[in-house]
Amino acid sequence: MIAASDKVEEQIDEETEFGFWLYLMSDAVLFSLLFGTFAVMSSNLAGGPGGSALFDMKNLATQTALLLVSSLTIALAHHAAHTGHLARTLGWLVVTCLLGAGFLGLEIKELSGFVAQDAGPGRSGYLSAFFTLVGTHGLHVTAGLIWAMTLIAQFLIKGIGLRMTSRLYRLTLFWHFLDIVWIGVFSLVYLPEFL
């Protein structure tokens, strides 16, 4: 086996991180189009229920709190990896996963509740746009969870190295990005219904 030297490795990681920023930019365009579509369709209720009839403040607050705290914990995981603490890195990653899974669980409960009340995505244009926007965010969180669990396994096998820190850095970026998108969802989708 031939290992690339640290310098080459660092350069490869830097390129990958730059590429990942570009991916996030592309993904941001995707989300902004979903937000735009939601705005266009926000009054297309077609006689169905609107957000004010469906949304539950407590659920929303818990979801938001879970996701925001998970952003802090993943930053702590990244910091721990950066300073070379394997156990701490793993610990914070596990906490992040739990918080993310909690968020996802609440989201699934909320959305399946809507479907049960005959307010599924096929009910109206408004609900199609709502389910697609929130669902896309949820799918991203799911992908983030799978990624985080993969990284946990890799940290256990490979320990902390340049390549692993770079991977965790990218996951951290991704996770913060999802947080920002959620703040958009919170402010543009949910909040107006409570005002």
Add this chain to the structure above:
Amino acid sequence: MTENVSLLFGRLGPDALPFYSWVAFSGALVTLAGGLGFLILVTWLGQWRALWTGWLTSVDHKRIGIMYIVLALIMLVRGFVDAIMMRLQQAMALNSDGYLPPEHFEQIFSSHGTIMIFFMAMPFMTGLLNYIIPLQIGSRDVAFPVLNAISFWLTAAGAGLMLISLVIGRFSTAGWTGYPPYSGVEFTPGVGVDYWIWSILISGVGTTMTGINFIVTILRKRAPGMLLMRMPMFTWTGLCSSVLIIFAFPALTVSTVMLALDRTLGMHFFTNDSGGNMMNYMNLFWIWGHPEVYILVLPAFGIFSEVVATFSSKRLFGYPSLVYATTVIAILSFTVWLHHFFTMGAGANVNAIFGIATMVIAVPTGVKVFDWLFTMFRGRIRFEPPMKFTIGFMCLFVIGGMSGVLLAIPPINYSTHNTTFLVAHFHNMIIPGVLFGYLAGYMYWFPKAFGFQLDRKWGSRSFWFWLVGFLLAFMPLYALGLMGMPRRMETYGNPEWQPLLIVAFIGACLILLGIVSLVMQLWVSIKQRDALKDTTGDPWDGRTLEWSIPSPPPVWNFDSVPVVTARDAFHESKITGVVLSVAPEEEPLLIPRNSTVGPIIGAAGFCVGFGAVWFIWWLMFAGLALAIAAIIGRSFFDDTEVEVFPGEGAESI
């Protein structure tokens, strides 16, 4: 959703076979025979291992580039067969049914557009970017070689879905733009539109990754001294095109996914009832669709710039203005999407703004044309086939540009909307602008890739057939459009249209001869490859770095990375006689190993698409799981590279 969906086969049943039209049935047979013929040929030659290790699992950007171009040329033939069938139908169909049933005619114009844009032009462009850009910037590879292979295989998976739609089931009848509500499930049930959605969705994911790959490659992997303003024009246009890709393709993803959600899960994004808004689709689709035109045409402009400088034996006139014009076009391309649907009724002021923005784009484009003309001015011009295509482009493209400015005026657009005037306009941009450029690039860089030149005589014949064929095929459509002929007519009753439609059919026949000449050119050149051998690596007296290395280049491209001190540094060094200095090597030379991840993810993508089209959900989820497993599995491997020693055992890798 009243169809009978079985757990194992979804809605796939024996009625999926194309017995509804003898033409479609023969097309299916030809497709099958082509596929089987390829398999038999490879088996007969005993080349499976060579194919697998040398090509299918290769992550070498040059091999991937060649595979892209092969895919593009195959799809060019398929898309052209669609085109000539439509021309024949329209030449015949005065007060009669012609030879095609209406539903089949609709499938043909839909597949023609889809194939030509997504599976001919896009792979052709990506293939040229892949082969040339790393060589032009003095790099040994692209930034992400395995991702590059995955991109290719996803594109191939989309093309595969497109081809299989002719054999199993039917293709969309909704045109290449798939406008709802017609493309919705209420008016168009069945698998056609789903085939359209999933084939472009899957290849679109590959394209997005290509965009990311090339931005990083160009911005991070240039040879020392290769400043941005020293980059060859083709690299510049590739960079702008890649930026457009990552900004524009999400819009295609969003619009087609929403259409799929409407069709498959009964949502209401674009339906007539329940709060749908189909105008939103037009906006989303063209927010991608207009930049897409520039994604295709900018690299072609780059090729013309390289070709015109090389064959005029002069440095490119107005290089900075070409760079600025390219970036300005890239930015403006996001501000004009509404001109595709002035008649939607957005209001006079909105239409005026978009009309003006559209006319403004003509300014930087005009700058480019003048730059090319001034490059030729007082140059020592060599009329090699690539140069002929370039000059042909300049003449024809100006005509297309003028009809474009006409269409940009909303009142004129209202009266020509959806007529063959529009069809003539965009073919006038895309055939000379895009396809002539790619063909020029193919003939220009072919000796670099294969070590021998292409036959000049057949190249010229191909050019003249394309040029005259294009004029005969599309100039009548301008006239027909002004005479009021709508596009996509399966039959018509106006006898004044027929003579012009017959002329257009003759034009299509000449284009067929142009394609035959391309095949002949390849055949003759392979036969005479010893006589046409390129021993110098620089057959055209080129200006850019790709000509400084042997043809074909070694796997690692550059034995030692050159240090660039000027624009056209290689040409400079030939004139001054001072050899380009090279950067010192500090590290062992590593190249990535072959990877099966590309073909696996391609196969997975095909399963996802096929499963989604036919509601075979287990297949779709199996494909998804396979793709995820392949990516995660790959991430556990660290030993992905192998060391090579320039000059030793080069061919064995």
